[in-house]
Amino acid sequence: MKQGRALSEVLTELQRQNAAKQDFIGPAQAFTLRPDGSTFEIVHTNSGQQEVFGTTDLFHRQIGSTLGIPAKYYDQMRKLKPELLAENVNAWFADREQSYMIRSMDYGNGRVARALLSDRYRRIDNMEIASAVLPLFAGQPDMQVMSCEVTENRMYLKIVNKRLELDVVPGDTVQGGVIISNSEVGLGAVSVQPLLYRLVCTNGLVVNDLGERRTHVGRAAKAVEDSFTLYSDEALIAEDKAFMLKIRDITMAAIEETRFGMIVDRLRESTQVKITGRVQDVIELTGKTYGLNQPEQDGILNYLIQGGDLSQYGLSNAITRASQDVESYDRATALEGIGWQVATMPIQQWKEINSK
Structure with a gap:
């Protein structure tokens, strides 16, 4: 991560x-x-x-x-x-x-x-999100903010619950967590998604198809009379309060034990799906499918060979390991999501990528 x-x-x-x-x-x-x-x-x-x-x-x-x-x-x-x-x-x-x-x-x-x-953009700011969710984990020794950042475009909070721990295969332990992200500049909804933290190599995996998203869309905003400056009325303040309570509920649901077990089971299935084609071709086709540039593909190939696990799971881990080398935190987090998409790729799509 x-x-x-x-x-x-x-x-x-x-x-x-x-x-x-x-x-x-x-x-x-x-x-x-x-x-x-x-x-x-x-x-x-x-x-x-x-x-x-x-x-x-x-x-x-x-x-x-x-x-x-x-x-x-x-x-x-x-x-x-x-x-x-x-x-x-x-x-x-x-x-x-x-x-x-x-x-x-x-x-x-x-x-x-x-x-x-x-003018219908609903202002949900980063500090509001952080102030709503971080108290949920304060004072809990098993909860740890493993990584966080605020970039020009987004805020990220990546929190791991060390009590949620299972092996994908013997000796390969993952812990469950949650990633909360937000963009104040129109580049994405407020997002709460399950997160996996792989202990053997500190990789992060964003489970981007099992989360919740809340868009920044609401009523048309109004300005102060004879001015461009926006104001907040009581109705909007009440809506924001209800919204933050909902975000807190969604955050806790993302690290629920049953959901964590289901995610690990999906990863276990991917360990049995082997790479049978030429490794370089598999990575190139994966790159075309998920928009991986050439330096990213080169790093993934290197980590896949180093890891020695020529499976769908091994390819996913190579992607999330390569994400740590990317300069942009935004892009690194996107690659952590691509790692999950590759690990859970539909079988027909895997066959097409693995066909050469």
């Missing part, structure tokens, strides 16, 4: 972000991308109130997606002709009747627009 920062460091960063973030909402006609292609502003049509932001790559990707500008063309304009990009973006915004939410963050050297989202 890839290690992030210490829990205390992550909580400190979440507190810093809570103080630095600010959300705005307004009509598309009030949005302008400046000719430099990297500065964004909103101007209130009545008061003339203005907010100016720097921009992130994700914010630009969301602008392109919202306005239907193909990503390749958008990137080319942004790199070579930013004034043409601004002209395109502003023309399309001017034709829109919708309102949008802008999520921003003060990074110390100025305010940056980090996400362009629907």
